[in-house]
Amino acid sequence: MATGSSERPLRADAARNRRAVIAAARDAFGRHGVTTSLEDVARAAGVGPGTLYRHFPSRDELVLAVMDDGLTELHRLGVELLDEPDLLGAAHRWLDAYIEQSGRYEGLARTLASPPAVADEHSICWRAIEVGMALIRRAAEAGALRVDADADDVRHLCAAIAWVDGQLPPDPDRRARLVQMVLDGIRPR
């Protein structure tokens, strides 16, 4: 729900506008991807463009606000998977969810591939990714994955899968096949 950290409460009308912009953006992202016109988003939210820019100085900040629910869920899943005894399976499930979130809107994979560029380290975005990386490192240390597999490399490859899958004509099985190839590439031999 909250965007991450320590903003003091907004005035009632400001909070309402903020929610309206996020809702309008979510709708527009679904239709036209994250590069949709922000002017249209503002219009659909019933605010002026200046109001949108006041709340979200960059497009990425709006994107992350729209993704707040999904990233919270991804974080929750990661924490839950820390209790999973099947270490390889846990990493696999988290990566699937990461790809799922990255593929929700056209153009989104770019934002989630390199959050350093857009989100600070205490954001839900970073914390979700941190727990996922911990799952991968843990699996590697226990021998369920190759020890020389770098967790960020694995994540980047999965972000890349989300991207390419969104570029190509739909194929419901492609994503699973590509993830399997990646995981086969880091299983101990």
Add this chain to the structure above:
Amino acid sequence: MATGSSERPLRADAARNRRAVIAAARDAFGRHGVTTSLEDVARAAGVGPGTLYRHFPSRDELVLAVMDDGLTELHRLGVELLDEPDLLGAAHRWLDAYIEQSGRYEGLARTLASPPAVADEHSICWRAIEVGMALIRRAAEAGALRVDADADDVRHLCAAIAWVDGQLPPDPDRRARLVQMVLDGIRPR
């Protein structure tokens, strides 16, 4: 040199303009990626915007014209590798070259990931990819790769590598590491 097929010769001034647009586009793509302003490209080429659009009705056609040399080279390499006895090594070298070409300009990977959307099947783009896919299929049939590895899946994953590598802070070894992961994923066990 030629863009592919059966255009009759252009008038001298038209041919000159076409070359100037391609040269200006190559320069601008290098600076700002393939989404650079076409108006700027036209201005740098010394032509009006209408002339650019006459020669290249869509941005992708201009992108492919700029890439003509690189795609010809990729095709030539693929044909040469058909004589290579190390079937896995041949596939690896072609995929490296494909990623190299796909990463030449920011935003280019998208065009080369799904040429069906932008290039006809007799284009140099398609022919270069066809020979690469033949190298992969041949390696799989000979047992140097897993037989269930789909050649297009492998290519898509490599296009994805080119994309993600361009999104992230520079790391000179990342591309090779990610390609190695993919190839490890399709080696017979």
Add this chain to the structure above:
DNA sequence: ACCTGAACACCGTTCAAGT
């Protein structure tokens, strides 16, 4: 403290007029 909306700059794309 926050909002509005006009204003500016920039770009993609088309097309009537020209050679």
Add this chain to the structure above:
DNA sequence: ACCTGAACACCGTTCAAGT
């Protein structure tokens, strides 16, 4: 046959004026 460049539509972004 080809080129020019004005013209239109659209969008990102800022900011002075308002409440």
